[in-house]
Amino acid sequence: MSPAAGTDVQVDVGGRTLTISNLDKVLYPRTGTTKGEVLHYYAQVSPVLLPHLADRAVTRIRWPHGVEGSSFFEKNAPPGTPSWVRTAEVPTTGSRSGKGDGTLRFPICDDLATLTWLANLAALELHVHQWTVDGDGVPRNPDRLVIDLDPGEPAGLHECAQVALLVRDALAERDLTCSPVTSGSKGLHLYAPLPATGRESLDSDGTTALAKEVAETLMERHPDRVTSVMTKAKRPGKVFLDWSQNSGSKTTISPYSLRGRERPTAATPLTWDEVEAGAEDDLALEQLTMDQVLERVAELGDVFDA
Template sequence: MSPTGSAGDVHVDVEGRTLKLSNLQKVLYPATGTTKGEVLDYYARIAPVLLPHLAGRPVTRIRWPHGVQTMSFFEKNVPAGTPSWVRTAEVPTTGSRGPSRHGDTLVFPIVEDLATLMWMVNLAALELHVHQWTVDEGGEPLGADRLVVDLDPGEPAGLHECCQVALHAREALSARGLDARPVTSGSKGLHLYADLSSYLPSEEVTSVAKEVAEELAEAHGSTVTATMTKAKRRGKVFIDWSQNAGSKTTIAPYSLRGRDRPTVATPVTWAEVEAGAEDELGLDQFGMADVLRRVDDQGDLFATD
């Protein structure tokens, strides 16, 4: 990107697209003093590994226009003023399951290039959430191509307990022919992803994830729950199987989180998960600089051959 303009408002050329980036000095993370310009820099630098995991997936954004200490809002449809060159997909509100009862649709952005990513992040879209299904070149939903298991700890349980449960979940998924990859959520927990050999209806994938969750809850009832009721989660790890539903989304790997500090949903190795299971301090959530260093050193741990 080649910027021109004032310190807080610049025009940049991004792969042939001219973008106006505004309020670069605005602090979006007061606890760390992290500015909008630094957030844009992170997303520009992480784009080579982030964009392949957004490709073909409608993106739901959570925006914090005035920083994470203030109100945020979800945005699914593309906003007014969206550049004409931004690729979009009009899909049923029920996601990949076919037309909704009332024929309602949503017009999502599809983020597959740096210019679209920078345009989106300039709108203070700190969190990028995606479905487990993709769309084809014409914007038609193809079905789910992966399964996700969200390990969400109820206090006082934390990432340490999530790592322990992740090892059980890895076995349960492996028994079903699914090879799981771990990603710290950037919040409190851990996500496990498993690629599918073909596109499947979201209901079918949800059923498998729920089966895994209930199996582990039965086998490890003192530490695991498959019940969504928050009152029953205290001290346990909730295995959220519902994020495989056609209408649900999960934070994208390498996306920032809108928490006190700029943590990132970070792909990790199973050796790191095992260390986290052994030691309460064995694994922690990662920040922007950590993730950029990890990618420089290890490449994209979420990539598949």
């Protein structure tokens, strides 16, 4: 029997006692998806999600009244954050160089208890930077480059898949590999691993410049299909390659995070075979719901960088 609406439930998660509230609250009215179902999704997907969150400052988007209500971004750990939640204080400057005049105290979501705590706050979307922090909470250089493929109508996921193959080739020209992930919204994200330490490591300014150079090169080669210009008026029918998410202050939705859309879709890692099929067939790719993601993970595990 489920708890009565509005009642609180105490649960033990990894040795931590959490008070869970409003399990029956509908967070996705179109599908009737409740907070309890969201908590179940995050618990079930945690084995593949948590490695993508490990050591990364997490920015949350919260929908306390469901996705048809208002939402807000939250960077700092909120009042009432449990003492056992790991946090990191990082400078507000985009370069993470410490030249800014303030800091932000981010939570780090590296265990199921923290993930459950965040989900209970209706933090449906979990966004992370391209850099991690060390054991003392000090930001390292980025360990990856990300390019966000954002289609301008009438372009869609099919066109994103076609352009993703072009981006993959352009990155290969620079001796970089990449992994594709649906955004859970409209497009695709491509992640290219980078060394975070040593001579070859780049700071956030360096990775931003590299991503921008790739985007501008592809716009020059394929001006009818690709744009690197942020102005939305210049995007119709093209795929915008958003290179700016490599800035030290910017974030990208984490693989396996839910999205605050009409349906409970989630960012989902793909194989390149799937992207190639999507480039050929307009109906081969779709943004997956949380139930579809759980079925997929049960069958395939995490295909990111497989």
